[in-house]
Amino acid sequence: MIPYGKHSIVNTDIDAVIDVLKNHPITQGAKVKQFAASLAEYCQANHCVTTNSGSAALHVACLASGISDDDWVWTVPNSFVASANCAVQCGAKIDFVDIDPITRNIDVNLLESKLIEAKRTGKIPKAVIVVHFSGLSCEMSKIWELSQKFGFYVIEDAAHALGAFYKGCPVGSCQFSHMTILSFHPVKTITSAEGGAITCNDKTLATKLNLYANIGVTRDHSLFVNQNFEPWVYEQQVLGCNYRLSDVHAVLGLSQLDRIEEFVCARTQLANSYMNDLKSLPLKLPIVEAQSKSAWHLFVVEVVGHDRSEVFKRLREKGIGVNVHYIPIHTQPFYQQFGFDWGDFPVSEQYYRNAVTLPLFPNMSDIEYDKVVSSLHEVMD
Ligand SMILES: *Cc1c(COP(=O)(O)O)cnc(C)c1O
Numbered sequence: 001m002i003p004y005g006k007h008s009i010v011n012t013d014i015d016a017v018i019d020v021l022k023n024h025p026i027t028q029g030a031k032v033k034q035f036a037a038s039l040a041e042y043c044q045a046n047h048c049v050t051t052n053s054g055s056a057a058l059h060v061a062c063l064a065s066g067i068s069d070d071d072w073v074w075t076v077p078n079s080f081v082a083s084a085n086c087a088v089q090c091g092a093k094i095d096f097v098d099i100d101p102i103t104r105n106i107d108v109n110l111l112e113s114k115l116i117e118a119k120r121t122g123k124i125p126k127a128v129i130v131v132h133f134s135g136l137s138c139e140m141s142k143i144w145e146l147s148q149k150f151g152f153y154v155i156e157d158a159a160h161a162l163g164a165f166y167k168g169c170p171v172g173s174c175q176f177s178h179m180t181i182l183s184f185h186p187v188k189t190i191t192s193a194e195g196g197a198i199t200c201n202d203k204t205l206a207t208k209l210n211l212y213a214n215i216g217v218t219r220d221h222s223l224f225v226n227q228n229f230e231p232w233v234y235e236q237q238v239l240g241c242n243y244r245l246s247d248v249h250a251v252l253g254l255s256q257l258d259r260i261e262e263f264v265c266a267r268t269q270l271a272n273s274y275m276n277d278l279k280s281l282p283l284k285l286p287i288v289e290a291q292s293k294s295a296w297h298l299f300v301v302e303v304v305g306h307d308r309s310e311v312f313k314r315l316r317e318k319g320i321g322v323n324v325h326y327i328p329i330h331t332q333p334f335y336q337q338f339g340f341d342w343g344d345f346p347v348s349e350q351y352y353r354n355a356v357t358l359p360l361f362p363n364m365s366d367i368e369y370d371k372v373v374s375s376l377h378e379v380m381d
Contacts, residue, residue, distance in 0.1 A: 001316075002368045004298075004323040005187030006361040008263070016255040020247050031247040035254045036197065042257060043162075043172030043180070045199035047206035050250060051213050054159045054183025056243035057196035058086035061179045062127065063240070064198075064208040065153045067092045071126035074114070075157075076106050077328035077348035079131040083157050084329050092126070094338065096330050098345040102287055104300070105138040106130050107347070108146070115150045127153035130177075134286060134325075135189075135267075135295030137166035140176035159183035160297035162190060163264040167291050172199045179205065184253050187361075189267075189295050190260055192253035195245050208238075216240030266362035267296035270369065274299055274358065277373045281380045282306065284354070298325055302354035303380070311379055312356055318375040323357040 020031055032050055040048035051057040067073060073087030077096045087094050097114055100107040111128070118124050128147070130138045140156070147154045154177040158164070162182050164171040172180045182188075184195035198209050211218055216238040221229050225237060245253075256263075271294070275285055284302035288294070303311050315322045328348045330340035342349060359372055 001319050001321040002359045002364075002372065003321040003361070004357050004359050006363065007186035007191045008259075008361070008363045010259075012258075013252055013255045016251045017248060020251045024247060024251075026248050027244065027246040029247040031250040031254060032245055035192075035245070035250040035257070038254060038257055039172070039182070039197050040199060042260070043170050043199050045172055045174050045180070046201040047203065047209075048197055048199045049206060049209040049213055050245040050253075051196040051198065051243040052245050052249070053194050053243075054157075054181060054185065054188075054196035055082040055085065056213070056241070057181040057183070057198045058082055058129070058155070058157065059089050059241070060209055060212045060243060061155050061181055061198050062086045062090045062092070063212040063238075064205055065127050065155070065178070067126050072118075072123055073127050073129065074111075074125045075129040075329075076131050076133075077330050077345045078104060078133060078326055078351060079157065079329060080159070080326060081329050081332060081334075082159075083129050083131055084335065087127070087129070094335070095125070096340075096345055096348075097128075098347045099133075099351065101347050101351060103136060103138075103289075104133045104286075104351060105136065106143070108139050108142045111143070112146055115146060119150060124150055125152050127155050129155045129157050131157040131159075132161035132164060132171060133298075134300055135160045135164050135297040136286070136289065137161060137164055137171055137292050137294075140166055144176035153178045156180040159185075159188060159196075161295045162188065163260050164295035165293040171295070174199055174201050178202070179209075184249075184256075188297065189263055190253060190256035192245065192249040192256070195249050195253055211238055212240040213243040214240060215242050263362045264295055266364075267360060268294075270360050270364060271296045271299055273369065274360075274373075278376060281376060283376075283380070296360065299358045299360040300325060300355050301358060302351065303356060304354070306380060308354050308356060314379045315356070315375055318371075318378075320372055320375050321359055324352070324355055325357050326352065328352055
């Protein structure tokens, strides 16, 4: 089966991990600091805090925003459940904004009208978590404008979008947001096996992110509440979690970050080939935007005039590991308990009914690529 996504590990990655195992601290050492610094540099952000997953990064971002019981948090239905779970984990109330059918990202016009309504009813969200679906940036300048006007945190879920650019800046620079979260799961742009990070430009926020990702405990005297500087003293100041990335994972991420151009370039070339080789089929292809450079995490087509389930099954039978991203979050049993149901966000639902994710990963061979294209032609012609 040709998978929809797969990591690429080479000997330099392996040697870097072995070196840490043999010669360095395996957690809380220099590699974690180096990985955070390199990510900040790559993303052109002032600060970066690493975590042991993207989901943990989202949770920490919500905790550092002070999100709690009385707050609303909004995200999109077309994402992995983690984009919504982080708010519920803080006790907040969750709501969704539907997507734009072309970009498959948050519909900023719907966001604006929902904000106007929320202002009237006194339910402005504390944070809006926007998702750069498939690696294509949302309309961040417009979202930032709305955040300045209505007053909410903008958190970018960039799990798909490390290596993407928007208006000339790398995603993660937080040019138009308060924080950006990243994931290093093996299907994402770079991997640390499991891992995640949050970038931001505000020092106070960075300190909070660090605290919440480290159990709420600090040994930094300059941050102490009490003036007890005995050498063994540490302070717990908030209720955090142990979301630390280990040095074993960090060094793999660091080694992978060296290869990010190669990864994004390979993904872009494959996406361009798909665009060309699939254009005659009854498929709605992803868009390419002028002001934006996608990281091409996913290549999602929407079938037109065909039964998605049928197309999906026939492709799987042919050894094509197609996938579906995403079942709308609000239709999951866990979210239905909050009163959501099918019909609530029709654009995400309509998109979902026809969506098929095709295999796309840096080491995809010509043979594998050709097999995907010819199978699609056989199934859809
Ligand atoms: C992968 C992913 C996450 C979560 O990342 P993990 O590292 O797997 O916890 C969050 N949001 C989106 C959109 C993702 O694709």
